[in-house]
Amino acid sequence: MAGVAAGQEKEAVTMEIGRILPTEAAVILNVSPQFVRVAMQQGKLPIGTAIKMSSIWTYHISEKLLHEYSGKDIEQELERIRGKE
Numbered sequence: 001m002a003g004v005a006a007g008q009e010k011e012a013v014t015m016e017i018g019r020i021l022p023t024e025a026a027v028i029l030n031v032s033p034q035f036v037r038v039a040m041q042q043g044k045l046p047i048g049t050a051i052k053m054s055s056i057w058t059y060h061i062s063e064k065l066l067h068e069y070s071g072k073d074i075e076q077e078l079e080r081i082r083g084k085e
Contacts, residue, residue: 020048020061020062020063020066020074020078021059021061022036022037022040022059022061023036024061024078024081024082025047025061025066027077027081028066028070028072028074028077028081029069029070037050037057037059040059040061041057045069046065046069047061047062047065047066047069048060048061048062048065048066063075
């Protein structure tokens with residue numbers, strides 16, 4: 001049972017890191033959150049996908065793509081950003 005619990009804990013941490021907000025990506029890239037949103041909407045920032053659902057935009061930012069674009073350790077950056085909250 002202990003092995004299952006540890007595995008579940010690791011999965012939860014991975015899922016938390018996997019969800020990157022446009023505001024967090026903006027801090028990592030040293031740009032405004034609006035820049036991230038608009039550039040993704042226009043397909044000019046290759047860090048994930050922006051989709052308009054009805055009148056609301058939804059963003060999926062990939063940790064891997066953000067790393068490739070920024071050259072930064074995204075897990076470490078997110079720990080630094082989220083540690084401030």
